[in-house]
Amino acid sequence: MKPGQWLLPVLAVAGVVVAVLAVVRDETLPLRAATRAATTSSPGSRMDAGPFASEVTGTGVVEAGSGNVAVGSPVPGIVAAVTVHWGERVAKGTVLFQLDDRDLRAQMPSATARAQEAGVRLERSRYELQLADKLHDRHVLSDEQYRTRRFDIQADEAALATARAEVERIRLEIERRTVRSPVNGRVLQINVHPGEFADSGAQATPLMVVGDDEHLRVRVDIDENDAVRVDPAAPAVALVRGRPDLRTDLHFESIEPYVAPKASLTGSPTERVDTRVLQAIYSFQRAELPVYVGQHLDVFIKAPPAGPAD
Numbered sequence: 556m557k558p559g560q561w562l563l564p565v566l567a568v569a570g571v572v573v574a575v576l577a578v579v580r581d582e583t584l585p586l587r588a589a590t591r592a593a594t595t596s597s598p599g600s601r602m603d604a605g606p607f608a609s610e611v612t613g614t615g616v617v618e619a620g621s622g623n624v625a626v627g628s629p630v631p632g633i634v635a636a637v638t639v640h641w642g643e644r645v646a647k648g649t650v651l652f653q654l655d656d657r658d659l660r661a662q663m664p665s666a667t668a669r670a671q672e673a674g675v676r677l678e679r680s681r682y683e684l685q686l687a688d689k690l691h692d693r694h695v696l697s698d699e700q701y702r703t704r705r706f707d708i709q710a711d712e713a714a715l716a717t718a719r720a721e722v723e724r725i726r727l728e729i730e731r732r733t734v735r736s737p738v739n740g741r742v743l744q745i746n747v748h749p750g751e752f753a754d755s756g757a758q759a760t761p762l763m764v765v766g767d768d769e770h771l772r773v774r775v776d777i778d779e780n781d782a783v784r785v786d787p788a789a790p791a792v793a794l795v796r797g798r799p800d801l802r803t804d805l806h807f808e809s810i811e812p813y814v815a816p817k818a819s820l821t822g823s824p825t826e827r828v829d830t831r832v833l834q835a836i837y838s839f840q841r842a843e844l845p846v847y848v849g850q851h852l853d854v855f856i857k858a859p860p861a862g863p864a865d
Contacts (some may be wrong), residue, residue, distance in 0.1 A: 605855035606792050606802075611781045613835075615773035615793060615854040617846050619766025620838065621738045626651060626763040628753040629731045636749055639763075645736045651763055652747060654732035663725050670718035677711040684708055740767040743848055768848055771841050772808060775854045776832040779814050784858040791837055793844065793852040803844040805837035805854070 605612060632654035639651050684704045744764035747753055753762055773793055777785055787807045795801040810833065817830040837854070846852065 607790075607855060607857040609858055609860045611777060611784050611856045611858040613775040613777040613781075613832075613854045613856070615775040615837070615852040617848050617850045617852060618772050618774055619740060619743065619768050619848055620770030620772055621740055621767040623743065623764050623766050623848065624738055624740075625758070625761030626734060626737070626765060627758060628654065628734060628755050628762060630654070630728075631755045632656075632732060632753060634747055634749050634751050634753050637745065637747065639742050639745070641742060641745055643742045645740065645742060645765065647736055647739050649736045651734050651736055651742075651765075652753075654734070654753065656729045656732040659725055659729045659732070663722070663729075666718070666722045666725055670715065670722050673711065673715040673718040677708070677715050680704070680708045680711045734762075736765050738765060738767060740765050740769075743768070766848065769841060770838065771844075771846070771848070772836055772838040773805065773852055773854065775835045775837060775856075776817060777835060777856075779831045779833060781858070781861075782814065782833040784861065785810070785833070785835060785856055786858065787835075789857040791854060791856045793837070793839065793854050795844065795846060796851055796853055801844060803839050805839055808836040808838050810835045 634652055635655045636653045637651070638653065639645060639649070645651070684707075742763065742765055744761070746760050747762040787810065791805040791807065792802055793805050814831045814833050817832045835856075
């Protein structure tokens with residue numbers, strides 16, 4: 556074979572090799588990018604090394620000691636006034652906001668008048684019964700007429716009770732339009748303003764959030780695979796993310812006996828979206844750690860080493 560005849564086969568083989576290398580490189584790029592994203596996360600999302608030789612780790616969310624109370628409205632209506640501010644300390648029963656109640660206040664005078672009218676009718680019936688007693692004793696009034704007077708009193712008493720109940724109903728409806736704090740604590744969030752419509756029932760974004768932030772607690776999500784390793788009597792430590800020098804010991808409060816789907820996702824491409832978690836509640840004093848309600852903490856719970864099945 557002449558030397559020039561080798562050129563075309565050599566070039567064909569080289570082209571095939573280059574094409575294969577290019578395909579392999581394109582397929583490995585996403586995997587490398589995902590690996591770099593998983594291993595070089597930002598300091599704010601990185602979980603620092605724990606203080607125990609063997610431990611269970613979890614992400615915790617700071618809550619108020621009384622729980623984050625999402626304040627709602629018992630009835631839908633237009634907000635007339637908001638009487639508190641962000642961060643304001645409130646006592647139980649403090650007015651938080653007021654719904655427009657002018658329609659109910661307009662009904663009160665007529666309802667009160669009807670109650671007064673029913674009271675007058677009852678007094679008249681009682682007076683007529685006193686006269687009927689004398690006439691009945693003298694056999695001037697028949698038994699039927701006398702019993703009719705007594706029935707009139709019973710009817711007027713029922714009418715008066717109905718009128719007074721209507722007045723009380725309107726008064727309670729007016730009171731329901733004044734939303735008060737259910738706990739002692741601090742106003743953590745305000746999501747309603749005067750003139751806005753406040754709907755009743757559960758809301759994706761609560762109208763207000765109040766809670767006792769003097770005593771804080773942290774709700775820890777523990778992977779279901781580590782749930783059996785959690786001992787309520789074991790020591791636990793919480794660290795502020797990115798600040799391993801800011802840490803505090805935790806006091807165990809309770810474990811919610813239900814493994815629920817994980818609610819908070821990090822967005823990592825390698826994260827399992829079907830993960831279920833066990834939620835454990837720990838408490839600590841605000842003076843022990845300068846954090847805010849809603850802040851994430853890294854929590855480490857001392858635990859025995861994972862078994863072969865783990």
